Amino acid sequence: MVKLGETEEGGEALMLGLMQDFPLTVDKILDHAARWHGDREIISRSVEGPIVRTNWRTIHGRAKQVTHALQTLGVRLGDRVGTLAWNTANHIEVWYGIMGMGAVCHTLNPRLHPDQILWIADHAGDKIIFTDLTFAPMLLANLHKAPSVEKVVILSDEAHRPEGAGENVIMYETLIAGLPTDAVWGGFSELTACGLCYTSGTTGDPKGVLYSHRSNFLHTLITLQTDVIGLSQRDSVLVVVPMFHANAWGLAFSAPAVGAKLVLPGPRMDGAAIHELMTCEKVTLSAAVPTVWQMLLQHLDAAGETITGLKRVVIGGSAVPEAIVRSFKARFGVDVVHAWGMTETSPLGTIAAMTADLEELPFDDQIPYRLKQGRPPVGVDIRLLDDEGKTLPHDGATFGRLMVKGPIVVKSYFKGKADVIDQEGYFDTGDVATIDQAGFMQITDRAKDVIKSGGEWISSIEIENIAAGHPKAELAAVIGLPHPKWDERPLLLVKLKAGQTATKQDLLSFLEGKIAKWWTPDDVLFVDDIPLGATGKIDKKLLRARHGDHKLPTL
Numbered sequence: 001m002v003k004l005g006e007t008e009e010g011g012e013a014l015m016l017g018l019m020q021d022f023p024l025t026v027d028k029i030l031d032h033a034a035r036w037h038g039d040r041e042i043i044s045r046s047v048e049g050p051i052v053r054t055n056w057r058t059i060h061g062r063a064k065q066v067t068h069a070l071q072t073l074g075v076r077l078g079d080r081v082g083t084l085a086w087n088t089a090n091h092i093e094v095w096y097g098i099m100g101m102g103a104v105c106h107t108l109n110p111r112l113h114p115d116q117i118l119w120i121a122d123h124a125g126d127k128i129i130f131t132d133l134t135f136a137p138m139l140l141a142n143l144h145k146a147p148s149v150e151k152v153v154i155l156s157d158e159a160h161r162p163e164g165a166g167e168n169v170i171m172y173e174t175l176i177a178g179l180p181t182d183a184v185w186g187g188f189s190e191l192t193a194c195g196l197c198y199t200s201g202t203t204g205d206p207k208g209v210l211y212s213h214r215s216n217f218l219h220t221l222i223t224l225q226t227d228v229i230g231l232s233q234r235d236s237v238l239v240v241v242p243m244f245h246a247n248a249w250g251l252a253f254s255a256p257a258v259g260a261k262l263v264l265p266g267p268r269m270d271g272a273a274i275h276e277l278m279t280c281e282k283v284t285l286s287a288a289v290p291t292v293w294q295m296l297l298q299h300l301d302a303a304g305e306t307i308t309g310l311k312r313v314v315i316g317g318s319a320v321p322e323a324i325v326r327s328f329k330a331r332f333g334v335d336v337v338h339a340w341g342m343t344e345t346s347p348l349g350t351i352a353a354m355t356a357d358l359e360e361l362p363f364d365d366q367i368p369y370r371l372k373q374g375r376p377p378v379g380v381d382i383r384l385l386d387d388e389g390k391t392l393p394h395d396g397a398t399f400g401r402l403m404v405k406g407p408i409v410v411k412s413y414f415k416g417k418a419d420v421i422d423q424e425g426y427f428d429t430g431d432v433a434t435i436d437q438a439g440f441m442q443i444t445d446r447a448k449d450v451i452k453s454g455g456e457w458i459s460s461i462e463i464e465n466i467a468a469g470h471p472k473a474e475l476a477a478v479i480g481l482p483h484p485k486w487d488e489r490p491l492l493l494v495k496l497k498a499g500q501t502a503t504k505q506d507l508l509s510f511l512e513g514k515i516a517k518w519w520t521p522d523d524v525l526f527v528d529d530i531p532l533g534a535t536g537k538i539d540k541k542l543l544r545a546r547h548g549d550h551k552l553p554t555l
């Protein structure tokens with residue numbers, strides 16, 4: 001590649017374009033929202049209880065107050081400031097207040113174990129942590145485990161100050177009260193670090209992904225494409241996916257970028273609370289992991305309620321079950337859009353938008369494609385490699401390691417020793433996938449969860465998705481157990497719906513004909529609990545620890 005100031009072979013100097021140097025920094029997104037969509041509302045279910053309303057203009061002013069406060073507290077360019085908070089307008093103000101001044105907003109996941117949260121805060125070197133009343137007792141009790149943290153700001157007012165809180169605890173409303181609602185933002189390179197998010201740590205120690213302003217800005221533009229999330233100013237967007245989980249899939253950037261109305265569920269993500277916000281705020285689009293939608297559908301069944309006005313739900317984080325896609329369409333006319341991504345990809349990597357050819361098909365024939373994780377948008381490239389690094393065909397059947405490349409994809413981890421990309425710039429996602437002739441990628445497993453039987457691979461995800469469709473099943477999970485002859489064989493774990501009973505044979509008959517015969521689980525166990533990890537995915541590590549010594553009848 002010819003670099004700036006260098007001369008190409010043959011003597012031609014690189015010619016630069018003559019357009020403006022306009023660093024792609026995220027403060028410009030909120031500036032834009034305040035200036036052009038100032039009255040558009042942001043509604044939050046507050047941690048204190050009531051539903052509170054604000055707008056982009058007010059959020060902008062308060063975010064600038066946060067910047068002033070941080071500067072007074074000694075935060076400088078590049079310093080890390082943590083947030084351990086629900087999705088609320090306050091949290092958005094804090095994000096922009098931190099990022100706008102060139103500090104790094106580090107979202108901490110409260111669903112992790114306290115030791116892990118404090119380990120991550122300390123590893124990141126967080127100076128200050130903004131937190132909700134919900135997490136303040138846990139954080140304050142464990143603060144000694146993260147010596148880098150000097151102050152804790154609680155996102156509430158003096159009336160809610162926890163008893164006995166020391167001098168290092170500041171209440172948010174007191175912190176920003178009376179400060180100017182204008183402050184200088186930006187003025188630094190678009191390559192400046194902007195956000196930090198640690199991976200869920202299902203594969204060893206959590207690793208920090210350090211987003212730049214440029215990568216977040218480009219991710220915003222990528223997700224705004226019609227065939228991606230495609231928000232509009234007219235949308236009312238309910239962001240259930242937490243801001244601490246891979247940047248709420250970019251919605252805290254893309255909503256202000258287009259001036260959409262934002263609806264934030266705060267601490268309540270149960271079916272009734274979500275349904276109330278959806279109805280009262282005329283929500284048109286929402287995004288969350290499958291378990292949230294399962295809870296909502298169960299609530300609607302139990303309460304005999306319906307959904308109106310909702311047009312699309314974006315589902316990702318784990319594979320979307322067929323029953324959800326069908327239910328939303330048949331009962332409410334809502335399109336489920338299945339997406340794949342990871343913390344390392346900002347997060348959106350692929351999305352199962354229908355192509356012109358598929359759009360012509362009846363809904364039933366579209367289903368196999370809607371259940372896949374989809375195709376990459378411009379700016380993201382994917383490919384499949386085998387273990388020797390050979391590129392695999394797009395035939396919809398050959399499994400391979402999913403590799404991803406682009407300006408929104410990690411190059412190396414925070415404080416990591418080396419780059420984590422191959423010679424051609426691709427990052428190994430750790431997912432195993434197929435890509436079909438229409439370009440639709442399908443995740444078959446995490447590399448470490450795939451079941452290796454007789455030299456071939458069995459997709460645990462595929463079996464569990466089908467099993468979860470059994471009318472009596474609430475959740476299903478499949479793990480591989482060691483087997484002397486085959487290397488590994490699948491064990492199916494099923495949590496039944498309350499009050500239901502079923503036999504091993506019921507489940508196996510249900511799978512028959514839907515999967516290859518040799519994929520049939522060697523045994524079925526009915527369990528009371530299928531644990532979910534901190535980002536709503538089935539915790540296979542824990543399941544292997546719990547059931548790893550189960551004796552298969554085929555042994």
Ligand code: AMP
Pocket residue numbers: 199200246315316317318319320338339340341342343344347373429430431443445446535
């Ligand atoms: P995280 O970084 O916590 O968001 O986890 C990323 C991982 O979640 C990916 O590498 C996949 O294994 C999994 N994942 C994300 N989206 C999907 C999806 N739509 N279907 C199946 N697995 C998914």
